[in-house]
Amino acid sequence: MLFEEYNLADVKLKNRLVRSATYEKRADIDGFVTDSIIEFYCDLAKGGVGLIITGNVLVHVSGISVPNMLCIHNDYYIKKLKLLTDSVHNYGGKIFIQLVHGGRQCFPSLLGGQSPIAPSAVYDPSTKITPREMSNEEILEIIDAFVSAARRSVEAGFDGIQIHGAHGYLVNEFLSPHTNRRTDYWGGDEERRFHFLEEIYELMRKEIGYSVPIIIKMNADDYVDRGLTQYDSLKIALRLQSLGINAIEVSGGMYESGNKTVRLNILQPEQEAYFRSSAGLFKQELNIPVILVGGIRSKTVAEDVLHKNEADLIALARPLIREPDLPLKFQHGKDKSDCISCNGCMRFFKLEVVKCTQLQ
Numbered sequence: 184m185l186f187e188e189y190n191l192a193d194v195k196l197k198n199r200l201v202r203s204a205t206y207e208k209r210a211d212i213d214g215f216v217t218d219s220i221i222e223f224y225c226d227l228a229k230g231g232v233g234l235i236i237t238g239n240v241l242v243h244v245s246g247i248s249v250p251n252m253l254c255i256h257n258d259y260y261i262k263k264l265k266l267l268t269d270s271v272h273n274y275g276g277k278i279f280i281q282l283v284h285g286g287r288q289c290f291p292s293l294l295g296g297q298s299p300i301a302p303s304a305v306y307d308p309s310t311k312i313t314p315r316e317m318s319n320e321e322i323l324e325i326i327d328a329f330v331s332a333a334r335r336s337v338e339a340g341f342d343g344i345q346i347h348g349a350h351g352y353l354v355n356e357f358l359s360p361h362t363n364r365r366t367d368y369w370g371g372d373e374e375r376r377f378h379f380l381e382e383i384y385e386l387m388r389k390e391i392g393y394s395v396p397i398i399i400k401m402n403a404d405d406y407v408d409r410g411l412t413q414y415d416s417l418k419i420a421l422r423l424q425s426l427g428i429n430a431i432e433v434s435g436g437m438y439e440s441g442n443k444t445v446r447l448n449i450l451q452p453e454q455e456a457y458f459r460s461s462a463g464l465f466k467q468e469l470n471i472p473v474i475l476v477g478g479i480r481s482k483t484v485a486e487d488v489l490h491k492n493e494a495d496l497i498a499l500a501r502p503l504i505r506e507p508d509l510p511l512k513f514q515h516g517k518d519k520s521d522c523i524s525c526n527g528c529m530r531f532f533k534l535e536v537v538k539c540t541q542l543q
């Protein structure tokens with residue numbers, strides 16, 4: 184099943200393996216595509232993955248969360264992003280762009296000393312930062328930034344767009360009752376907390392029409408007190424489905440929930456696919472494609488998830504840092520990724536570029 188073709192909206196994928204968004208730290212200092220990024224993504228395309236989702240790409244300068252991330256907050260970026268999509272297409276690959284604003288999980292050192300912005304001024308014990316509450320005008324400006332980024336993404340030739348609505352970044356912060364304590368149009372009950380994402384999605388569609396799919400990565404569970412749980416998230420997913428979103432990638436956790444998103448030491452099959460039950464719940468209740476990410480290391484587990492109808496597509500991040508050609512290896516009989524989930528690749532501020540640092 185893993186190597187059957189799959190149609191994600193109108194995008195034909197050669198198999199059901201997805202490279203989940205993975206920041207590369209390979210953009211230049213101003214966020215432009217470099218030769219290193221093109222080479223890196225061509226290796227993924229050559230390695231046989233059905234769909235590549237880029238690392239997080241910045242929609243507005245106030246949302247930079249990591250150094251040397253790709254940017255799309257200005258038309259100047261389109262030309263080089265087009266070189267990237269052309270290169271991936273030349274190898275028969277399909278590529279979606281992940282659009283992000285880092286919200287409260289940004290560091291003042293990357294913001295020229297400014298405090299990060301967020302729906303509400305809720306202290307983050309993991310970064311020890313209290314963000315500044317956004318004004319109504321700022322909220323409208325960031326929505327507009329997502330919409331302009333979507334237009335640029337289409338011009339740059341991406342096959343689809345993924346809104347980063349997970350992992351405690353800005354979109355997740357609006358959805359979550361933990362980080363959104365507002366009492367105006369943008370906060371309060373679940374319907375009002377949904378307004379920010381709803382406006383982004385609806386205005387993106389108005390801007391780009393239905394020419395490319397729009398999907399989302401979202402948390403099933405925030406794993407913090409007062410945060411979203413999987414039943415809250417399911418309601419959000421149902422709202423998104425009724426708006427017409429094309430697929431949902433199920434993840435979880437935020438910085439302050441600890442190692443919930445990118446879990447360590449996934450060595451046994453029972454540890455794999457750690458968001459599997461949430462994806463299964465989403466699959467039961469939704470009619471749109473569900474993508475499962477998180478700790479999938481073996482072909483056996485991936486196939487089992489598909490056979491049990493717990494997801495439609497299987498996404499991998501760390502295994503493809505270690506082995507960009509893992510899909511081809513799976514196809515030729517290998518069963519298990521060499522990745523030991525040591526998270527050496529996550530030392531963003533130490534590594535020159537994101538890469539596997541495992542010794543063996």
Ligand SMILES: Cc1cc2nc3c(=O)[nH]c(=O)nc-3n(C[C@H](O)[C@H](O)[C@H](O)COP(=O)(O)O)c2cc1C
Pocket residue numbers: 203204205206207237238239281347349350400434444445446476477478479498499500501502528529537
């Ligand atoms: C080095 C690194 C960078 C990541 N960057 C992103 C990112 O830009 N956007 C995102 O949604 N998730 C990001 N993640 C999370 C992964 O997409 C994925 O959800 C997580 O690693 C679990 O999948 P895995 O067990 O296959 O690695 C990153 C993970 C790693 C290890």
